[in-house]
Amino acid sequence: MADEKIYCVDDDEDILKLYQVILKQEGYAVTEISSGEKALEQIYQKNPDLIILDEKMSDFSGMEICARVRDDKTLPYIPIIMVTGINSREGKIKSLERGIDDYILKPFDHEELLAKVQVMLRIKRLYNDLLKTRQDLLKAERMAAVGQLAAAMAHEIRNPLSIISASVQYIKNKKTIQDDHREMMATILRKISEIDGIIRELLVMARPIKLKSDIIDLNVCLQNVSGFIREKCLAHGVNLHFKFEQDLARVRGDEEHLQRTFLNVLLNALDSMPGGGELYISTRQADKDTVCVEIKDTGEGIGKEDIEHLFEPFFSRKISGSGLGLFMVKMIIDELKGDIKVDSTPHQGTTFNIFLPGSKDKICLKPREAIADTKNIRKGSER
Ligand SMILES: Nc1ncnc2c1ncn2[C@@H]1O[C@H](COP(=O)(O)OP(=O)(O)O)[C@@H](O)[C@H]1O
Numbered sequence: 001m002a003d004e005k006i007y008c009v010d011d012d013e014d015i016l017k018l019y020q021v022i023l024k025q026e027g028y029a030v031t032e033i034s035s036g037e038k039a040l041e042q043i044y045q046k047n048p049d050l051i052i053l054d055e056k057m058s059d060f061s062g063m064e065i066c067a068r069v070r071d072d073k074t075l076p077y078i079p080i081i082m083v084t085g086i087n088s089r090e091g092k093i094k095s096l097e098r099g100i101d102d103y104i105l106k107p108f109d110h111e112e113l114l115a116k117v118q119v120m121l122r123i124k125r126l127y128n129d130l131l132k133t134r135q136d137l138l139k140a141e142r143m144a145a146v147g148q149l150a151a152a153m154a155h156e157i158r159n160p161l162s163i164i165s166a167s168v169q170y171i172k173n174k175k176t177i178q179d180d181h182r183e184m185m186a187t188i189l190r191k192i193s194e195i196d197g198i199i200r201e202l203l204v205m206a207r208p209i210k211l212k213s214d215i216i217d218l219n220v221c222l223q224n225v226s227g228f229i230r231e232k233c234l235a236h237g238v239n240l241h242f243k244f245e246q247d248l249a250r251v252r253g254d255e256e257h258l259q260r261t262f263l264n265v266l267l268n269a270l271d272s273m274p275g276g277g278e279l280y281i282s283t284r285q286a287d288k289d290t291v292c293v294e295i296k297d298t299g300e301g302i303g304k305e306d307i308e309h310l311f312e313p314f315f316s317r318k319i320s321g322s323g324l325g326l327f328m329v330k331m332i333i334d335e336l337k338g339d340i341k342v343d344s345t346p347h348q349g350t351t352f353n354i355f356l357p358g359s360k361d362k363i364c365l366k367p368r369e370a371i372a373d374t375k376n377i378r379k380g381s382e383r
């Protein structure tokens, strides 16, 4: 409630004080505005959640202000309560028709004012939720369309690419070729293999995801996945730390897709620590129905401006990144009715929390397995 901004606009100082007393008591953030001109200025700057507007002021009428706010399509919907001294039926109907949401008759009753404020703020909240849902839907549609298009292109690109690759390979193996040209050919082949990798990822995504519904022990799944990155951790000077909740609910899902999900997040974490660092992998029972996997690194972190784009296809800050890893992660987690949250501080590190619905069965990871695995990984210690 405290972060909902109410603008009270009236050229009578006493009435403004009265609003302040009544509404502040209830915990609302109230801004007093003593003229129509100032009101228009501030509405544009700060987008309030509700405007309580006097009908007659010395510079602007309440109706003029309302008309400007409603005509301006750059402004979001802001509920407006008009405060009027004249109880005229025609006046009320006219003002409702012109975009006023409700009105209060002077001298007003405190309880009536509070009740109307609550209703208007509730409508504003619903409006905000609706707007957000609409934006999310549009984004999801765009993402799906981009994914399909990219997949179609991937099919088309793969054939000519394999012919280029075979031809370059043939030339490279010729005895007559100069050494520096042979090196160039090797670079071309490496780059072709990078492109092929991106295409493979695209094709995986384009396949309609038909997830298996195995019962999965996330502790074991994560141990298996961490095996894939063990060498890379050693090479990069990254220490792995595990903390597995012993009494963790199993999840229902497709083991291969879940491994792919965790691997993508782990590889990104490793990429963010080229000079070494700490990588923490942990599981916990977030609540009785939800299991959480936390992957935390002490890497370069992610700038605020990038966070909202992380899960979009082709968003990458890496020279040879595909920008498809987290897009795929999000798709898989959505499919499993889970959620993923990112928390990051530039130059300090990033934490990904992956929430998945737990199934009813419980598991118990044998403690010895977990400890043995932790010891195998250089200097890894429990958090
Ligand atoms: N743990 C992390 N630390 C820092 N940046 C990250 C991390 N995870 C993801 N990112 C950022 O998100 C971008 C998108 O990741 P991803 O979709 O996997 O694509 P890619 O790894 O191919 O770039 C990365 O390029 C990187 O900038």
Ligand SMILES: [Mg+2]
Binding pocket: 264, 267, 268, 325, 326
């Ligand atoms: Mg990646």
